[in-house]
Amino acid sequence: MEKGKLVVIEGADGAGTTSQTMALKELFESQSVDVVASFEPTDGPIGKLIREHLRGEHGEVDQEVMKLLFRADRLEHVTKKIMPWLDEGKLVILDRYYPSTVIYQSISPKREQRLEALRGEMQRTYQKMAFELLEPDLFIYIDTPLEVCAERRRKRGGQEEVFEKDSFQWKVSMGYREWFGRFAPKISSVCTVNGVMSKEEIRDHCANRIMWLLPWYRKPAENVYPPHDPSDPVG
Numbered sequence: 001m002e003k004g005k006l007v008v009i010e011g012a013d014g015a016g017t018t019s020q021t022m023a024l025k026e027l028f029e030s031q032s033v034d035v036v037a038s039f040e041p042t043d044g045p046i047g048k049l050i051r052e053h054l055r056g057e058h059g060e061v062d063q064e065v066m067k068l069l070f071r072a073d074r075l076e077h078v079t080k081k082i083m084p085w086l087d088e089g090k091l092v093i094l095d096r097y098y099p100s101t102v103i104y105q106s107i108s109p110k111r112e113q114r115l116e117a118l119r120g121e122m123q124r125t126y127q128k129m130a131f132e133l134l135e136p137d138l139f140i141y142i143d144t145p146l147e148v149c150a151e152r153r154r155k156r157g158g159q160e161e162v163f164e165k166d167s168f169q170w171k172v173s174m175g176y177r178e179w180f181g182r183f184a185p186k187i188s189s190v191c192t193v194n195g196v197m198s199k200e201e202i203r204d205h206c207a208n209r210i211m212w213l214l215p216w217y218r219k220p221a222e223n224v225y226p227p228h229d230p231s232d233p234v235g
Contacts, residue, residue, distance in 0.1 A: 004034075004086040005213045006134065008097040009206070010180075011142035012173045014149030014156070015195050016202065020142065021095040023203045024210065028091060033214065036085050038077070039095035046073040063105070070101045071125055078134050091214065097136065098122060099184065103175035107168070115179050136188050137213055140206050141180040144195025146173050 009017045009024075018039070025037040041047035050069050053061050074097075085092050102118045123133050150166050184190050191209045193202055 001087075001089045002215060004088065004090040004092060005138070005210075006082065006086060006092045006094065006136040007138045007140060007210055007213070008094045008099070008136040009140045009142065010096060010099050010176065011144060011195065012146070012149050012169055012176060014152035014169075015142040015144040016152075016199065017095050017142060019199060020140075020202055020206060021093050023199065024093050024206055027203060027207055028093075028210075033091055034089060035091040035093065037093045037095070038081060040077060040097060040100070041070065041073050042077050044073065044076060046076065067101075067105060071122060074098065074101075075126065075129065075131055079131070082134065091210070093210075094136070098133065099139070099176075099179055103172060103179055106175055107171040115175065115183055119183075138209065139180065139184050139188050139190045140209070141176060141184075141190060141192045142195045142202065143177070143180075143192050146170055148196060149173075 007024075009021050011017045021037050021039065025035055028035040041050040046069060050066070050073060052058060053066065053069070082092055082094070098119070102115055102122065105118055106115050126133050146166070146169060149169060180190055180192060191206065193205050195202065197205070
């Protein structure tokens, strides 16, 4: 059986990672592709605890503790779900992965580290557990202006999480651009998408890039863009 493919969608809060993850899952399902979608932090016990901390439900939490919680949640997610899905030949579309953890930790008010150093630290932690950090076949970065993300978060409503303040999100946006502009291409293929396009345009652009990863996928979806042109400024 052909091994599956892992695609990770990243972007600042409000960039549209969650809506695009679900839109792509629905699109590929309509084309009879064996596809699953997931997200981090997960909805497992550790992931739920992380989300409670992010909503400020347990007071201030030490950053080192949060780092370990994120890594434990990912370890369980990868070993119990993602790797078995890939072994079954599925297309796995993941809403956020380790770049989010690295980027957010790099701008913590209590700890300032280079992105590469934080990723290396994360990998060494996993290696002590005899676990190799799983790299995706494709990163999709939705590059959305800060003011657009902020407006979407306001419209979304609900309780603001500790990382959602505009001043912090500006640093997050800069961190993403540094990661995907300089470091991520050394690891995996990267597709950068203009986040101000319509949801349908973003979906189709992403679907086109994903399609060429799949050796068993021969029927292109309707309205999908032609094969990616490397000179295209959004991709």
